[in-house]
Amino acid sequence: MASADIVVNAFIRLRDSLTTLAARTSLNPQKSILLHRAMIAGSLAEQCAARFGNGDVPGGDRAAAAADAASTAAGNVDAQEATAVDAVIAAADTACDALSAILSSVFSAARRVVREGASNFVGSLRVSPPVPRTGGPVGFGAPAVGGAAAQAQPTYAVSVAKLFPVEAATAFPLAQAYSEGSGFTLLLFIIVILVFIVALRYFGTLKDGKPAKYEIGIAVISFLLWIGSLKGYWIKEGGHPVDWITPDASAGLFGIATIMWVALVPYIAEATAEKEPDGQ
Amino acid sequence: MRIVATALVGLLLSSCAADVLRLEYAGQVSTQAGALVQSAKGYVADVKARRREANIALVASDPSCSWGDVLVIDRRWRPPAGLCDLAGVPPERQERIDLRPLSQDALKTITVAIAGVAAYQAALADVLEDKPPDAKEAINSAIGSLSTASSDINRIAGEKLFDLGVLTSDRAKAVVDLIGTLVALQQTSLKVNAVRAVVAEKDSKPLLSALDDGVTKLAALQDANSASRLLFALDLAYGRERANADFVGRREWIRQIAAAADDSPGAREARIAALRSALTQLAAIDMKLRQALAGEFSKADRQRIARENRAQILGILSQVAAIFPAI
Known part of the structure; x- marks a missing residue:
């Protein structure tokens, strides 16, 4: 669990560091791929901010750590070394896959809630149990x-x-x-x-x-x-x-x-x- | 005798100086708020336009893409594959790029905060004059807008109905606090002493900082994403077309790519510098004005200061309403 701000900022940094590396390298097609991954990282950050606002992102710390690792790699890499740049792209892919998985699982959960929402509303405000209780302590959410x-x-x-x-x-x-x-x-x-x-x-x-x-x-x-x-x-x-x-x-x-x-x-x-x- | 005369002169001088000071502060707050609204309006329009241009360039950059609400692309795309060619791409690798105009949600945070600042100033003017119906109306309208915005934030955050948890977020709290302040002002019947007590107790800092956060996020996220999209689109299109272009065409293309690449975080910071500076100054003057209001002064003085401000403040409120009529 990490706050949305931490995750969003990590992916903003990833976007910017990939863009900077793309400007430094003269390798092709790595330059285009880096710019593409920068765009993807930015788009994921935007989706994350829109979805979670100021809240927490479940599993977000792992995605943020992966994004930071890729950013650091992008900053330190020899821009003209194809294998090293490919490794940065692979690291960025790992980070983007992690955040995308979180977003798609959250979105499918949200879709399920919306789908079931209408039928769930009837009775949803009820506090007292709908069937006779068989005993046990009086309390809320008792085990x-x-x-x-x-x-x-x-x-x-x-x-x-x-x-x-x-x-x-x-x-x-x-x-x-x-x-x-x-x-x-x-x-x-x-x-x-x-x-x-x-x-x-x-x-x-x-x-x-x-x-x-x-x-x-x-x-x-x-x-x-x-x-x-x-x-x-x-x-x-x-x-x-x-x-x-x-x-x-x-x-x-x-x-x-x-x-x-x-x-x-x-x-x-x-x-x-x-x-x-x-x-x- | 001389001592009494000196004391009287001193008293008069300090009283005049205090009046001048109060007038100056009140005027400054209104000027700052007006500049802030104009600046926000211009910046938001600019961000929306850049977003649209970047989206158009992105779709045009590859013949396999077509215009719509979203562009579905492979997250692990590699040239020379078509950008929107999804043959053999598993669903979990397909990424949806939103091409719709910039979400009103992000902009709403800023609007709410600006409206809040303007409404707060209307409340400050009410401290200076007894119950003017126009200002009362402005506060009513601000309460209505903010209540709508508060429930929108609740809904947008995706929480279930009646779950109060989301209201603990800072953004929603700043809005709810402002509603509280405005309701408290209503309940004082806008009587000077009671309003003064409310104003002395409430702090507009959270609201101004929410505005600052909103602007910062808009620059670092949405605006920068547009730049990133445009740069990729130009690079991709250039790669596809450079063999067919002559020297003049290629030079123009490279010029555009270089200009897009120049849109660094520093350049984006510079674009919001005016807005942020206005905010900082507004916060400083706002605090000074509240301190000045805490002092005792005559009804005539209050009315004079209020007259100076009322028209401007109501003008600002209507400008705020004009930016985003949706809220």
Whole structure:
């Protein structure tokens, strides 16, 4: 595993060192082959940057090391010595093959994800297990004790991500900005977002024709708390709903409540699943 | 008495000097941002044009190749085989060279950051004047663009829906941080003291450094790849055609090859030098302006400085929108 920047920079160096060697040599056809490999190295670097961004490249350290070895060889070689230049080309080929193999395996995995994505979405947001569990400890991603169903349980972090409506959390500040202090407009936005949350989770938690209604409820409550933590209930039109608490203090309280709620919801979902084995 | 008079004169002088200083900083920031946007616009157009020329030359360099979205070639090609002749080449050795116009993705990072810088300045102007509706609108539009860009970065990075992991990347973080700053500014109702507190707390450095990274990567990767493509294409075509060309034709050909070979990393650095220098200066002035804003000054002063800047900042925002209307 190496960061994409390391791999990309190694192949940029390879491209440049091959180009420099091509300029130094008067051998043919090695000059053309070096320029061709430089173009290939650059193209692979570009694909790698586009695919991995700032992330990590699985197996990238090996490819980067191979590219660096080829670059060093290109820098040190006698440019007029055919065997030596051929060896540099072979080293560059090894490096390019390594990165190309990583990219093609990643791309085929990505294609598979896209192909299966549509059918995988139905039920993908569900946290509670679709079938009765046969026992074992309560927990997230608990080891094999609970059987296959328990093994398929999402981790705690994934549960939080599924139960907290991220799409609504990012949409609400936008709604706030566009409603420009109008309580009515903001209310309309809130209703639309709530409908969206419920619809998305209805299909996202659908298993055997039944949605996980507790999980939908949890997502709705999470969103309502989130509104509070962004002072969404304190529209200045005609005064605040309550006078004994300032908007800032209430945002703080809602913020704490949201944090506590988000921390606890995976356990609540787990408990409801335990109580009703079919996850309803 | 003399002591009091001296103190008063000193106070007046320092107050005037401070006003001049603030006006100067505010003006400089706007000028720098304007230059930055123009420079980025010119450079990006130039990179796209060079990419297109290189792709055309590459396809034309060998009769076995034809124009399309991609060119499939043998990764271990050796002359005299045709560049696009894939007979007997196993699939794992076939390499796809993308001939499409330069990806908007790479350019988007830069645009987002530029838009962020301009929006940030709009926010600074709001510190100086109470709740101007135009600037509020500009911030709303910036929040909308940045939210779209943030979800695009998420999608482009290829992560599954609702996986928050990708948001930890520096690029996405700079965008998300800026959204946070703009939302925080919205929530202050653009009241001077509250906005001042937000501005004092937030640092625009990550955003400016994201912009710098984007520009550097564009030069070292996409722009340099175009040069590499063009050089190979000219070399290949020359090898194929030199027997048929006369001296004048060959000389012109070699001249083009030599010019393409001159496009070294140093030459590419020189092309982005203006952009990077503008960025560095912008970062420096931005910091000074924030420091100046941290001081106390009258409402009249604030309004005067804001007037100086507002039109320019809104102009910059619309210029940013014009570069890449897609985001």
